[in-house]
């Protein structure tokens with residue numbers, strides 16, 4: 001007869017074989033404090049809309065697995081380094097997928113590891129019932145990991161570990177057997193406020209509190225028009241954003257490829273921008289479909305690529321942008337192309353914008369065209385005055 005402590009130790013040993021970086025054990029009791037926090041979060045309008053909407057389900061593990069007793073939390077590290085990143089050159093500008101989207105989609109990698117752990121557990125306890133979650137489950141992966149002693153929650157809202165900083169993905173397995181829990185870690189941010197000060201949109205409204213609507217990581221994933229105020233802030237990011245992690249002292253020096261699965265293909269995570277404008281759905285799926293950053297499809301990525309080309313003022317992109325303005329069936333893409341053409345300027349762009357102004361039926365796109373023509377005049381005036 002194996003004891004709960006022996007089962008726990010056996011699972012911990014198994015993590016080494018499976019290549020799991022961290023494991024922790026927590027009770028499956030409801031997350032009562034978190035529930036209050038989530039109610040306030042919703043009232044303030046800070047949700048992204050990607051969270052599980054049912055707050056009872058979010059905070060009571062037993063609504064996902066009726067007899068849940070323990071949550072086994074894991075973390076996989078992605079402080080991944082890109083060797084030989086391709087250079088950004090005029091006429092061959094590139095965009096950027098955030099580190100959390102490098103290599104194979106982490107949902108699949110973590111699920112595989114958790115399934116390995118589940119198989120091992122079943123050898124010890126054949127009739128155990130389990131439920132695996134990675135990101136898309138009902139629970140807050142960070143709150144679970146915090147309770148299981150994997151790390152602490154930083155002022156940037158991320159779960160931070162001493163070994164890998166916040167460059168860790170999280171996942172968990174609910175089980176209907178009681179295993180000895182771990183203690184939460186006591187470390188914290190102290191007086192540091194670097195991430196709050198560095199966030200370009202002020203989305204970190206307080207320590208550990210994020211207004212997701214203002215977070216650029218969220219904004220890169222929306223499918224509508226990107227609000228004007230964010231267009232100059234993306235800095236080439238096509239998917240996700242990570243300034244609040246990049247500046248964190250706990251992440252200093254955490255720049256090494258640890259899990260082979262997350263090793264990036266530089267041409268995929270730092271792709272040329274222009275070819276993205278004309279990529280077909282099929283080509284997009286073939287090229288980017290295995291990356292976490294493709295989950296919203298090609299439209300947000302194309303929109304962000306157009307914005308990046310506009311910011312780089314890439315004249316060589318003008319013919320492709322004109323084609324989008326003329327022919328693309330999606331108003332967001334036509335309107336954003338108008339914005340970029342206004343940014344890049346030149347007689348060819350101007351002519352296309354004027355023609356589109358006559359022809360365009362969509363009111364949002366019309367607004368973008370008019371603004372692009374107006375801003376172009378202001379921009380040229382400024383250049384003449386400077387000259």
Ligand code: B12
Nearest residue numbers: 048098135140141143157158159169170208217218240241
């Ligand atoms: C919705 C979502 C988003 C939204 C909203 C993020 C947010 N901070 O709320 C957006 C699209 C913006 C987003 C962005 C990112 N995400 Co996201 N996201 C999620 C998702 C699906 C739900 C998060 C959620 O419910 N948020 C609502 C808030 C209130 O809850 P929470 O963040 O889970 O937990 C909070 C409470 O526990 C509370 N709390 C607990 N104790 C205490 C104590 C105090 C004092 C305070 C103040 C707060 C507090 O603070 C926690 C942190 O905010 C989770 C997966 C999951 N199922 O949990 C991934 C998840 C949080 N995302 C993840 C990642 C990697 C990212 C990005 C880094 C990706 C990128 N580079 O763009 C960014 C990071 C941006 C950021 N600073 O959060 C990882 C985080 C791993 C980690 N080490 O923390 C997760 C856990 C996915 C995973 N399984 O690995 N994400």
Ligand code: SF4
Nearest residue numbers: 154155189192195248
């Ligand atoms: S930058 Fe400073 S305040 Fe922000 S999460 Fe890191 S240690 Fe905490």
